[in-house]
Amino acid sequence: MAADKPYCYRYPHPAVTTDIAVFTIRDDALQLLLIRRRNPPFAGAWALPGGFVDIDEDLDACAARELAEETGVVGVYLEQLYTFGTPGRDPRERIISVAYLAMAPAATVAVQAGDDAADAAWFRLDALPPLAFDHADIIAKAHRRLVGKLDYSTIAFQFLPETFTLGELQRVYETLVDAEIDKRNFYRWALALEQIEATGELQRRGNHRPARLYRLTDRERVTYLK
Amino acid sequence: MAADKPYCYRYPHPAVTTDIAVFTIRDDALQLLLIRRRNPPFAGAWALPGGFVDIDEDLDACAARELAEETGVVGVYLEQLYTFGTPGRDPRERIISVAYLAMAPAATVAVQAGDDAADAAWFRLDALPPLAFDHADIIAKAHRRLVGKLDYSTIAFQFLPETFTLGELQRVYETLVDAEIDKRNFYRWALALEQIEATGELQRRGNHRPARLYRLTDRERVTYLK
DNA sequence: TCAAAAGTGTTTGCTATACACCCATGA
DNA sequence: TCATGGGTGTATAGCAAACACTTTTGA
Numbered sequence: 413m414a415a416d417k418p419y420c421y422r423y424p425h426p427a428v429t430t431d432i433a434v435f436t437i438r439d440d441a442l443q444l445l446l447i448r449r450r451n452p453p454f455a456g457a458w459a460l461p462g463g464f465v466d467i468d469e470d471l472d473a474c475a476a477r478e479l480a481e482e483t484g485v486v487g488v489y490l491e492q493l494y495t496f497g498t499p500g501r502d503p504r505e506r507i508i509s510v511a512y513l514a515m516a517p518a519a520t521v522a523v524q525a526g527d528d529a530a531d532a533a534w535f536r537l538d539a540l541p542p543l544a545f546d547h548a549d550i551i552a553k554a555h556r557r558l559v560g561k562l563d564y565s566t567i568a569f570q571f572l573p574e575t576f577t578l579g580e581l582q583r584v585y586e587t588l589v590d591a592e593i594d595k596r597n598f599y600r601w602a603l604a605l606e607q608i609e610a611t612g613e614l615q616r617r618g619n620h621r622p623a624r625l626y627r628l629t630d631r632e633r634v635t636y637l638k
Numbered sequence: 639m640a641a642d643k644p645y646c647y648r649y650p651h652p653a654v655t656t657d658i659a660v661f662t663i664r665d666d667a668l669q670l671l672l673i674r675r676r677n678p679p680f681a682g683a684w685a686l687p688g689g690f691v692d693i694d695e696d697l698d699a700c701a702a703r704e705l706a707e708e709t710g711v712v713g714v715y716l717e718q719l720y721t722f723g724t725p726g727r728d729p730r731e732r733i734i735s736v737a738y739l740a741m742a743p744a745a746t747v748a749v750q751a752g753d754d755a756a757d758a759a760w761f762r763l764d765a766l767p768p769l770a771f772d773h774a775d776i777i778a779k780a781h782r783r784l785v786g787k788l789d790y791s792t793i794a795f796q797f798l799p800e801t802f803t804l805g806e807l808q809r810v811y812e813t814l815v816d817a818e819i820d821k822r823n824f825y826r827w828a829l830a831l832e833q834i835e836a837t838g839e840l841q842r843r844g845n846h847r848p849a850r851l852y853r854l855t856d857r858e859r860v861t862y863l864k
Numbered sequence: 865t866c867a868a869a870a871g872t873g874t875t876t877g878c879t880a881t882a883c884a885c886c887c888a889t890g891a
Numbered sequence: 892t893c894a895t896g897g898g899t900g901t902a903t904a905g906c907a908a909a910c911a912c913t914t915t916t917g918a
Contacts, residue, residue, distance in 0.1 A: 417647055417648050418646070418648075419647045419648070419649060419651065420643035420644070420646040420647075421643055422642060422644075422645070423645060423653075423693075424645045424693040425645065425651035425652065425654075425693075426651065426654050426691065426693065427647075427649075428651075428652050428654065428723075464649065465652065465723070465734075467651075467652065467732055468732070469725065470723065470725060471721065471723040471724075471734070492720060492721065495697065495718065495721045497654075497697040497736070498697075499693075499694045499696060506694070508654055508697070510721050510723070560862075564790070577897085578897085579896070579897070594881075594882070594883080595898085595899095596883085596899070597881065597882080599897095599899085601880090616889075616890095617896095618895065618896070619890040619893090619894060619895055619896085620887095620888070620889055620890080620894080620895040620897065621887055621888035621895085622888070622889070622897080623896080623897055623898090624897085624898090636786075803870085804870085805869070820908075820909070820910080821871085821872095822911095823907075823908065825871080827907090842916075844868070844869070844916080845866090845918060846868040846869040846870065846914095846915070846916055847868085847869065847870045847915035848869095848870080849869080849870060850870085850871090
């Protein structure tokens with residue numbers, strides 16, 4: 413048994429990683445969190461945060477841990493997206509990656525470099541840098557899933573902080589579908605969902621009438637509509 | 639290096655498998671294809687068909703291969719479902735399983751035992767035997783996905799053979815939603831999808847008026863509606 | 865001629881859309 | 892008082908649901 417390779421198996425085993433596509437909405441644009449790789453392969457290139465699954469670690473836990481370690485982002489909604497396993501997608505060895513989709517509220521500024529990441533930053537989805545591995549494919553799939561779930565789930569609510577106004581919610585949807593939405597129809601739709609409730613508080617911000625604040629009746633959960 | 643464990647790594651690696659939940663509709667009931675395990679663990683128990691991913695094999699290819707080897711079922715629609723990786727889900731070692739959802743036309747009788755399967759058989763979903771591993775969880779998730787995609791995709795069309803009648807299509811939907819559907823509304827809906835076209839042939843079967851045969855305009859594809 | 869499934873339209877209610885004005889605030 | 896975004900109702904069109912009888916065939 414070679415001293416530097418102490419873990420031996422009867423058949424070849426792939427390595428397994430998680431990669432996380434974290435979206436947010438800032439400056440009325442859909443943005444994605446990327447890290448700059450510190451180590452080869454693709455050292456210096458931008459990539460999704462992620463890393464190897466510990467041998468006794470659940471997949472969801474791995475995604476949350478890697479995201480926290482590499483970017484400082486914690487407590488966001490994570491859902492498993494798809495598993496990418498084409499042979500050759502990583503030049504080192506066979507690596508199968510379980511990709512996750514995540515949404516962070518706009519106020520999530522806590523982006524910091526970690527051990528494996530030389531840097532971490534938000535990029536507009538329409539202006540991404542060249543990406544390592546097959547991460548462009550993962551991002552494309554994540555974006556399709558996000559848009560696809562918009563009108564039959566409450567997934568977009570995960571972009572909002574604890575409390576929010578209906579105007580803020582509408583701006584999230586308008587950014588995601590890249591179109592203007594009628595305010596009265598949208599308010600009626602949002603309230604009819606029975607997924608949000610008024611806090612009773614008002615948000616006083618700017619030279620205009622204060623807005624009612626709402627919260628999700630069940631944060632943590634993404635519910636399916638209709 | 640131990641002779642019986644020639645594949646060594648610097649860090650522990652999990653094994654990766656695929657498991658396939660193949661549904662069909664027979665005798666007006668939703669049924670699932672299971673194999674009886676020939677080897678431990680759970681030797682003699684029923685389980686989903688599936689097995690280890692070869693080191694240079696794509697995940698989709700592995701699912702198709704394992705399904706063919708263990709049950710003889712080939713050429714069915716397969717889509718990746720979810721990846722199950724809870725530590726301890728397999729007593730042998732850490733095994734991460736990429737689960738697939740598949741639909742087979744009712745005429746798919748080509749069920750045969752294979753190398754790793756002592757037997758293979760269809761079971762009604764409401765009368766499944768005790769299952770190995772966490773396969774009951776996988777099946778539950780597969781069933782939810784199937785039902786969830788019914789009304790915004792053409793996934794249910796994959797239960798039908800090359801050509802079919804509108805009555806057969808309706809019976810598929812009625813079985814899946816476990817409710818009666820109005821024939822006139824259903825026919826109108828099905829034709830308005832623009833996913834099927836009349837072949838011009840008639841199906842003459844039984845003491846009643848012959849039914850027009852239809853085919854999918856694009857077999858192979860599951861399209862998203864609306 | 866009988867039994868069995870195929871095939872066919874219209875009415876009704878509901879949901880989605882289009883659309884414009886007043887309100888409360890800070891500067 | 893003005894600029895800014897918050898808040899509200901109604902009319903219309905398009906889609907979904909309810910509903911029953913005639914047609915064609917084989918036995």
